[in-house]
Amino acid sequence: MNLSIDDYKKILLYLAGSMSEHKQELIELDSIMGDSDLGLTMEKAFSVSSKAMQDSTETDIGKFLFQTGMAMSEAAPSSMGTLIASAFMQAGKNLKGKTETAPEDWKLFAVGLRDGIVNRGKAVPGEKTIVDVLVPVAQALENDSSGSHKEIFERLETVAAEALEKTKTMKAQHGRAAYFGDKSIGVQDAGATVAYIIYKSLSNYFKE
Amino acid sequence: MNLSIDDYKKILLYLAGSMSEHKQELIELDSIMGDSDLGLTMEKAFSVSSKAMQDSTETDIGKFLFQTGMAMSEAAPSSMGTLIASAFMQAGKNLKGKTETAPEDWKLFAVGLRDGIVNRGKAVPGEKTIVDVLVPVAQALENDSSGSHKEIFERLETVAAEALEKTKTMKAQHGRAAYFGDKSIGVQDAGATVAYIIYKSLSNYFKE
Amino acid sequence: MKKIMNKAEDYVDDMLKGIYAAHPHEVTYVNKDLRCFVAKATPGKKGKVGIMSGGGSGHLPLFLGFVGEGILDGAAVGGVFQSPSGKQIYEITKAINNGAGVLYVYGNYNGDILNFEMSTEMAEMDDIETLHTVVAEDVFSSPKGAENKRRGVAGMFFAFKLAGAAAEKMMPLQEVKRIADKTCANMRTVGMALTPCIVPELGKPSFNLAEDEMEIGMGVHGEPGISRTKMAKSDEIVDQMLNPILEDLPYKAGDEVAVLMNSLGATPKDELYIMYKRVDEILKAKKISVYHVYIGEFATSMEMAGSSITLLKLDSELKSLLAAPANSTSFVQMQLG
């Protein structure tokens, strides 16, 4: 089954709901070595942009996602807000021209999230950032993008969960957490958690 | 028995000792409606000036007292420091030309203390200041300056004690205490206490 | 006590040494006494009236930071919240006198008055004419009718600035005093405090304010104010401060004013601007126009949190003097347009 703009509107609202649910968890994670705003900025980025996009008359899914990213960046200009915005903008560029998407198009989406953030933030895997979840997820789809929406995201949720767990072993190299040096080892990365929440929510969405 | 410069040097040291003894009492009185410095500044004014004057080769008692006042004003430029300095300077002017003083010369001294302070501070009796002790004391001597040093100061100590007590009924019009308005009624004036200490100490000095 | 200092008793002298070290081309001292603070360019222009102030330490930039071109020529420095001595004032007077006499501009505090007057007596012996302008613009420190008992606070800055500009224009002593007095007559201040400060040698706060309390009308040394209440919103605080100012002079529709928003120390500029938002609303509503706004630290109480608002009503004479350039270590102004 292919997805239309209307599905994407619903997906955005669903993601916004998930971010709200995880708000407190993100605040707490970001409070350990950051400024405690991640829960607030992620809720804001997703809720403002998802609401704004409901009235969109755009039919091009790529442009639609690009505009979603633009809206996120204005709503939440924190590190993660700007990175997630860049991610959606790049995903939009990758999907430009499509008015509906097939399950295997999630590859273009996942690669877009990854590239948007890597290009903007210049982090490489192993530096304890959101990149450490986005890279293996995109890689998994590059290896195998077969199956239904539901099947794809069931696989990705597992990949993301494992990747997230691994961030605990890493030493932070970017952002405020980097000031903590070795003390950052042992703690789960807050930004990587955002990526995990996105993929887990998408998996839940297609289960329902 | 007449007093020479050497007696005045001893009297100054004696007064300095008394001020030190009453330091805490003055700090506490000044803390009620002032800045708690009166004990410190009075100790300083008297100890610095009395010490400095020990080496003086001055033979004119008037000039000696004037210089004592100058030294006080440099050592303790607070309100009371400056007023007491002005008092000693005026007392010195009144006694100028004398190389020894008789008991009745205390009239010139007491009038000098009073006038020095009134001219400098422009307070009139009843305004809850040191003037409220200095005026009746000077008046008492203007009425009767007979007797020995000891007899004179026994009388003055009583006058000063009664005058000090009356300051409790007054409302402060000058200095920091004035900001307290009616709340200042009931409290004994800190500056008037300094005048009382001076006269009480002189009385003790001549008893010994 | 969290103060960056060495020994408490060296607080003022260490500070002065730091100032002289930091600004060797701008300021210096006379009579080998660190506390006799004068502009480096002393003596100044022949025939220019000397302007000096002085008072207790602990109010920077007040006094010392305003010694420079077009404002103060010297300032006598006392201990923290203590007057300088008459002798110190007198030594500066001699140094800054350029043959035209010296105007003393200082706050209405007992110790300061007594010592400036003592200096006047000393200066008379040298035939140096001195006149006094005693600043007393703190509305809540004494009621209307007893204005002469009011304290002088941040508005001192305006008196220094205008007297300094008048002297720079080579006005004679009487005229410079007229300007300073006119400035005082046309300005009013109200302050408020949120936290106390600590006098270094005492080592503990001189008063306490609960975590949710503020005090309107409190003096810069912690003198009692007129009302202690729960913390209110900025707009309400400004209403409680500005309305009494407006009524006191009074300031009326059509008036033109300069405004001074002063921090007592710990209060950040952010909050002064948040307050000014409301000041602007009120003045616009009352049709009082604003010529210029000064905002920041002008008269502080070390680390005390709180602020004050000062209004100065201008006529063309005061306005042109306010607009004149000035160059001191803490206050620099280009000619205002």
Add this chain to the structure above:
Amino acid sequence: MKKIMNKAEDYVDDMLKGIYAAHPHEVTYVNKDLRCFVAKATPGKKGKVGIMSGGGSGHLPLFLGFVGEGILDGAAVGGVFQSPSGKQIYEITKAINNGAGVLYVYGNYNGDILNFEMSTEMAEMDDIETLHTVVAEDVFSSPKGAENKRRGVAGMFFAFKLAGAAAEKMMPLQEVKRIADKTCANMRTVGMALTPCIVPELGKPSFNLAEDEMEIGMGVHGEPGISRTKMAKSDEIVDQMLNPILEDLPYKAGDEVAVLMNSLGATPKDELYIMYKRVDEILKAKKISVYHVYIGEFATSMEMAGSSITLLKLDSELKSLLAAPANSTSFVQMQLG
């Protein structure tokens, strides 16, 4: 929480409204967005490189107070300790571009970097050239060898001042960036904190320091420092701050420097001068000469108590740019002699 404000969520916008109301002839905003802050004289001289900064609020006078003649042309305003958006930066970029491109001078913080880079991408679409100078002079925030990870703090002022003066001299964009980069390469800062500050929307301090503790190397947002110890004497504190600065560049005998003594907010000027007394002693002993000392609030953290010391090594080029006049709402300088 003792802040003079209305609603916490209006803190930044109320502050901005106050600033625009207080300085109507000096500053304004573009794109109908209070947070797109520019000099009133925008667009500026044709062919002059535009200089802009930006970053989180809560650091006044940093950014906004330095928008004026001879220094910044604009500044993008974020929430308290939060970056402005790429879009806001871009809108200011368009407004202040006078055909010669725009130099971004800002602190080395993740959020700011990401958003300034996003703006660069947007500006490219309009063929506006933008270059970046990322200020990173806080010695204790990252060890030698990893200087690119250091935070930018009070030294930003020097980078603004010199880039602004270079632009005023009509140097081309590449040259202005060279000056800004050279300024950064020649300056070092060390800070210390005594008390935390409160982000209005959070309502409580982000860290705690005991009543007798201080922290050396702490960042302006409370980022961890390198040592938390009992309060020491001023002279010892300065030794702990200045020596690491001197060793890091290193600064050597015969060098000439400018010094910036910055208060984080609550620390009074008194204490900055007490610190400077020791700075002067050390520099004299090391035969490092001082061209000019800037002292006061340049980059604050609202009501945080603490301070920082910045040294900038000068050559004749940097010196003449530092000496140039500037006129902004929080920083005014006449031509230095």
